[in-house]
Amino acid sequence: MKKIISCKIYEQSIKKIINEIDYDMEFLEIGMHNEPSKLKARLQSMINDCQHYDEIFLLYGICGNSIEGLYSEKSRLYVLRVHDCFATMLGSNKRYFDLVRDNGNYSWRCESNMNTNYLSDKYNEFCDLYGEENAEYLISIYGKKTDLVYYVDFKSENDEKNISSLAEESRVLILEGSLSMLEKFFCKDKSVSLQINKNEKIECLYDETEIIKTVPKE
Template identity: 25%
Template sequence: MPKSGDDAAPPAGGQPEDKVACAAPEWRRRKLHLVSCEIFFREMCLALSRTPNQVDAAFLPKGLHDIAPEKMLEHVQAAVDAIKFENYEAVIIGYALCNNGLAGLTAREIPLVMPRAHDCITLFLGSRERYQDYFFKNPGVYFKTTGWIERNRVDDGELQQLSIPNQQGMNQTYEEMVEKYGADNAEFLYTQLYDHTRNYSKYTYIEMGLEQDANYKAQTHDEAKERGWEFENVEGDISMIQRLVDGQWASDEFLVVPPGHRLTPTGDETIVRTEKAP
């Protein structure tokens, strides 16, 4: 008889006992839980469908990026803490450091696995070296992906209320500003606070190869044209996302945070490290 227990079970029955025992480690499915930003929804779903591991997933709203980092951390930590840890080997994190919104994320009973990345673009491009190189060659670039086209909105009232622009008085309409500060100041403030074209000059669409049609690329191209920005289409690379869900966690690419530890920014090219949780 094959050994009992899911971990050692072969993918299909009927294999001789000795072969099963021998093949057990190879067939072992790791049970993981993913906590991810919804920006990766399509990429994660594709990677999850192809992984040998058994992965449950929770997606959190993109709007967490617009609130103060310590508030963002609260939400992500709550999602991690809601996982029934006894059912999983590790929690894999579908986030980057995200402007310190993940700084302080703590592993309680099982390890956390965190990509070494400043933001999601590293994961879309497949490596932080490639991102770094592209970023500094194209300082005025604004990236688009399926997720950034479909999910770049905040429809949660609570998150909207907490958003930094809202908290800083930077969410007012032009008419509201005219009313409050006069037409002349409103025009000045509008240029200072809302004119995105002021410093950006280029849209780059990252084509992940999972798009069913050319609409995302075309939409980005049209928006670039409308703003008078440059447009570039670059090929994405899902391999780093796949390695995250597959459990291929090389230490230069991922940080494993052991139980009782938390992640903290390094301020250098390693991006994050672990420290003992207080």
């Protein structure tokens, strides 16, 4: 049997591409990203409790270091090679990095995260990476209201309404959503997934290609 542990942002997408009979699925609220250290502890606890499964599919990106050091004692563990879910929803890391380079690092939305507080998410991420004092400075810059929002459009019933709502306050750059990365992930394509074996743990790299790797678990 196989287990999926995933951020709730992927729930609708995952259910479109897999046979639910083959998996047990558990989805965590998006707001858990706001406390990366607690999210990390929760994910490790869930992995520990799922060691009776043959395979565990973990659908989280680096997400403020919340997957750094995670491991699985017996079950094979597969993790997405992404910085965050924006790249997954776009269908590739290359598309994500090209977009940010060409247009800037702005807020983004899709049907699943319209009510998410990403400013709080970023503050906690900056705290983990740079310390509280530096995080306050960085968030003062990052949090300035901008005139552009990215919207990942999967042509759902709510997408048009969401885009109209966002357009009342900002320019909206509409981006076509893609399930291709998720499809590759569940096929264990090494270009988008990392397999963590017994006596290994995850190390985050923050580059644009490998993104995460395995290292020996001490």
